[in-house]
Amino acid sequence: MEHSYTQRRERARTRLRKQGADAAIAYPGPNLQYFTGFRGEPVDRFHALYVPAEGDAVLVSPNGYLSQARAYADVENFHAVDGNDPDAVAAAIESRLPSSPDEVLLDDGAVAALAGPLYERLGTDVVGSAMPLFTSMRRRKDEAEIEALKRSAAVADAVSEEIRALGSDAVGMTEAELATEIRAKMHARGAKGVSFDVVVGAGPNSADPALRHSDRPVRAGEPVVVDFGCFLDGYASDQTRMVVYEGDPPDGFEDAYDATVEALDAGVEAVEPGTTAGDVDAAARNTLEEHGLADRFIHGTGHGVGLASHEELAIAEGESTELEPGMVFSIEPGVYFEGEWGVRVEDLVVVTDDGVERLNSSPRTWRPL
Known part of the structure; x- marks a missing residue:
């Protein structure tokens, strides 16, 4: 299924008109990718997508990178500027605005080199943040996005099972070596990169979630946490599993593990349209409370996932955001015994019209295959 970038830009225009803003500007990174399919280089190539409340969107690009933009960006109109000059990009945007704009919304991801000239040309009283608009749009995934997220999650599932199957061969490997193995296996399955730095924590290091x-x-015989994900077709995956290679785990581990999986399941079961992010957190947290482990759960229950591995939706205590169909996020309860060992298990889920669907299917067991 193909992404409908034109429809996304049209929805943005509708929202701009409703709030009385003249235009929104997306910068290289996930927001530009969301609206065009082209991610760009967010540091030193000053592309900018101009989305006006009225009229067609225009991708402003340095002349030297215009061919790259044309090859990857699903947008009809391009405006080339000489050199890689952020002020020239700002001038091109200014030239397309009304003579006295009321409000122009700028991507918070814009580096100072580009944001500075825009503020100088338009004034700080005109330039506002586009992030509320962009975040609210990206929070609900369409069908094409959900399919891409499922494909990315399937890579993480397959690699998880491969890592579990290492068995005794994993004993003696360093955490860093095992992380390298995970990266290589994801790339072998078509991943275009890791969605965040691979986490491998063995023994007492499994008790440090950072x-x-x-x-x-x-x-x-020691618990090993493996937390990783990849980018595939532009979308991220994020999965956490535990494994104990050879021998028996430490006393108390199995009970803590079972309680953590129960908390994960409780969080998943709480997901449905209309419930809140805080309700999902409470379902997981209350389950660990029943097992006397709530004080060992020292972080939030989850976060949004999409074009980035960590997006704005927070599944955390007291969060009042109501869940809507198309929202995709992690549920990842954990318990940690500092200096000894820890447990964390994570799946991605999508809110459906009448409930929830898990995106991960790999075994939720600590035993090696």
């Missing part, structure tokens, strides 16, 4: 990986070797 750790990525280290040179510590994996030892027999």
